[in-house]
Amino acid sequence: MPSPRPAKLYEQVKAYLREGIASGIWKVGEKIPSEFELMERLGASRMTVHRALRELSAEGVLLRLQGAGSFVQAPAPRSPLLEIHDIAEDIARRGHAHRAQVLALEARPAPADIAAEFALRPRARLFYSEILHFEDEIPVQLEQRYVSPGFAPDYLAQDFTRQTPNRYLQTIAPPSEVEHVIHATLADASLQALLRLGPQDACLCLLRRTWTPAGPATRSLLTHPGSRYSLGSRYKLADFHARPG
Amino acid sequence: MPSPRPAKLYEQVKAYLREGIASGIWKVGEKIPSEFELMERLGASRMTVHRALRELSAEGVLLRLQGAGSFVQAPAPRSPLLEIHDIAEDIARRGHAHRAQVLALEARPAPADIAAEFALRPRARLFYSEILHFEDEIPVQLEQRYVSPGFAPDYLAQDFTRQTPNRYLQTIAPPSEVEHVIHATLADASLQALLRLGPQDACLCLLRRTWTPAGPATRSLLTHPGSRYSLGSRYKLADFHARPG
DNA sequence: ACGTGCATATTGTATATACAACTTTTCCCT
DNA sequence: AGGGAAAAGTTGTATATACAATATGCACGT
Secondary structure, eight states: OOOOOOHHHHHHHHHHHHHHHHSSSSOOOOOEOOHHHHHHHTTOOHHHHHHHHHHHTTSSSSSEETTTEEEOOOOOOOOOOOTTOOOOHHHHHHHHEEEEEEEEEEEEEEEHHHHHHOOOOOEEEEEEEEEEEEEEEEEEEEEEEEEEETOOOTTTOOOTTTTTTHHHHHHHOSSEEEEEEEEEEEEHHHHHHHHTOOOOOOEEEEEEEEETEEEEEEEEEEEEEEETTOEEEEEESOOOOOOOO | OOOOOOHHHHHHHHHHHHHHHHTTTTTTTTTOOOOHHHHHHHHHHHHHHHHHHHHHHHHTTTTETTTTTTEOOOOOOOOSSSSSOOOOHHEEEEEOOEEEEEEEEEEOOHHHHHHHHTTTOTTEEEEEEEEEEEEEEEEEEEEEEEEOTTTTTGGGOTOOOOSSSHHHHHHHHOSSEEEEEEEEEEOOOHHHHTOOOOOTTTTEEEEEEEEEETTTEEEEEEEEETTTOOEEEEEEOOOOOOOOO
8 A cells, every 4th residue: 555645735725725725715706824834834945935836827817916916816617628538528628427327329210400411311321429528427418419320330239427528529530610590489388307307407519520521421409508508718819929129 | 327237147048058059069868968067168067057057947948857967858839829919900800800999997906816917916007998999890809908108008098999919919019928828717797798799698708818038928818609709729749849859 | 788776857846045015003293 | 104224024145054866977797
């Protein structure tokens, strides 16, 4: 049994501050102890405390003002990266447990409008999967997905409780084009039951369609409980560093 | 005439390396000079060089392997989920008529949570505008926006029936960073009246925050009738993800 | 020929010190 | 009381040093 190697000191300082903020000792907008105070309290050097505070500042947890002090920042909303990661990774990144329940996995005749999207004749068969995703046993997404059989011939043989369709399809071939459309609706009866919503709860619906050079690949409708989930992204626009000498 | 103040040394080291990578002196996957080598070449201490390299590593520019060296990373592909689009342009693109009704335009004390987002003291004043946007005389967006006075000092003097705040702010300075968060709610009484919604209608809310290098610039909450409006984007994924062997 | 082990190179962490830059508070003079 | 200067407090940057952790290559012995 290995003795627990002491974690990096600056990580300990960061953890100490994170916990204090999470537990409400220091609230948003309030000032946390100074570097000197933390230095004496935690028994680390000022440079170590300084590094911890600088990293927390870079992460958006703290706002540091030279000459004034360090203040707790409003938590940045968690931003699941819409275009790349799948929900299992998002949940894992938040440190929660993900579970997938496969409600349907079959080839079914496509509705006329969807068949048209895939450039197929009406009633042509498409692969269809319906999966309910849980975050710590709370339902957070209903995933209804049509997949072109020509794109993923082995789709129906997968175990999607172990690997999300998103991730499996990435291994087949990454899409060359992606479309996102987001809208909001009120939950109908079946959605209320699946997502454990009340009759007055709104849903956030994300329609994601992907294409490969060969044609339409997938069409997935991701429905989230509007009150418990949000979608977001944050990115830098200008990475140019044109500095005149 | 003030002599140009020398930039921070670790920033100079970072710039030196960025330029070398950009100009092709060091290519993706190649090893850059060691901390010791850079230390002698640039005349900075090892700790200063070390800080520059550590930050470049955190930014994804370099990959550092203890005992081996520092290697140039492949640039991360950036594909914005939602480009900054202007609702007046969207409506015009659909061939419809846009009209804006200014419901409020004033300096007001910011609520505590919003003041914290802007790194201001509670009760500090922010510019605030509330504008209702119509598409062919049907309300499609309620825009509630806080603007940092330091970022746009003349904000309150604008006529936002002629030019949307979004467009005006773009002329001031484009943001360096953008965050989008989307969620869905049920319309409350005031929203029902403004957007002409029924008590059972869902709303699609887009919170958009922007930053400049100087700090937080704007915070706008855009509320759409979920039944009449959707957000979307479609883009090509030009870059494929190449991993170093 | 082959692997073992050691020396070396490189990055990671921690500390002490010094001074600079900036903010807030205190206090003194008018 | 008011204004302003001084002092104190806090964060930012830069350096020197020491040791730890990890990877690589070389020399040596079998």
